[in-house]
Amino acid sequence: MIISALKSNDPKDQRSPIHSDTLSALINTGAEIFFEEGIGDGINTSDNEFKKAGLKAAPRSECISKSDLIITNQALGFEEISLIKSGSSLIGMVNPFSNQELINTCAEKNINLISMEFIPRITRAQKMDVLSSQANLAGYAAVIESAKHLSTALPMMMTAAGTLKPARVFVIGVGVAGLQAIATAKRLGARVDAFDTRDVVEEQVNSLGAKFVKIDLGETGQTDQGYAKELTPEQVQKQKDLQSDVCARSDIVITTAQLFGRPAPQLIDSNTIEKMKPGSVIFDMAVESGGNVEGSVADEVIINNGVKIIGISNLASSVSNHASLALSNNYNHWITDFYNKEENNINFDFEDEIIKSSVLVFNGKIVNERFK
């Protein structure tokens, strides 16, 4: 079997799907491994380092056309899909919700498509969960980026020149990213409040030393996969009204609220922004999926009423080396768990929950109900 790893085709994404610290898992499959020239540019790893480990460099088109399994951090366009051999497999983060065309093309061209966004949320699959591995690092990066834009320090400092009060950070949405944002802000000495519609996270917030803001929105809850259920418009309005006082006293507000497969809810509007202190920062982690904050724009700092509204695309890529290490481990676990050494191919066993959930196209057919 020939495996190839592709460089990201998005200049904002510096991550690599392979990492020198995690290569042994792939090498041990016995597969022949190619990588796109320059794949490690964004993580300070030269082609030579990968070559020393036994991998072979090739131009992108060659990687795509000769492989049985292609690993990618980004979806491929129609032209590139057309270069893939019939019967080969494409694995990676392929953004399926906004990419029906890719799914249809893979079915037409008989390319098996594995979407790592669809790794099920079961214990056995945690090691393959790209959304969590990247959200964790993004949560960290959101605090670091926000702190850079603040004109105060985060920790309390009692100095001869006066006492400096700790910054107040409010985290809205306490999933994987939110928990890491809380932990990072706490480590930097900030006072942290947090809110989520899933009240099961209250204990986790408290255990990190932060304070859970109680807002009664009536019936909320989560799906069997642990994702939040969508609120009614009345509930969203109530949430906006009740959390605006917490925003007003915060120096940094980090929003992470997402709804799987749907646009993110808008949770901060200009009424709240007007109440906030000039110089404070709102970091919208959902900027790429519709945005939690009115007026946020990806990769721009918008100033509204003196408040800086920040959104950064591919946020995990700002810690590209660790993001690549985690991602490559996620991919390697999927590949090695389903690689059949005797037959030298991938065992697409649809009795397996992970295969059933993550494989969107198999043998020329769309097999995931959601995309049929």
Ligand code: NAD
């Ligand atoms: P996510 O990225 O879909 O959403 C981020 C957070 O926003 C969630 O906590 C969600 O409840 C919250 N949110 C949605 N609407 C909101 C609103 N109006 N106001 C405030 N918050 C709102 O979620 P995620 O980070 O991917 O994870 C969600 C849960 O799943 C977490 O508890 C996580 O620990 C769990 N999880 C389990 C597994 C597993 O079992 N394998 C893997 C990953 C995550």
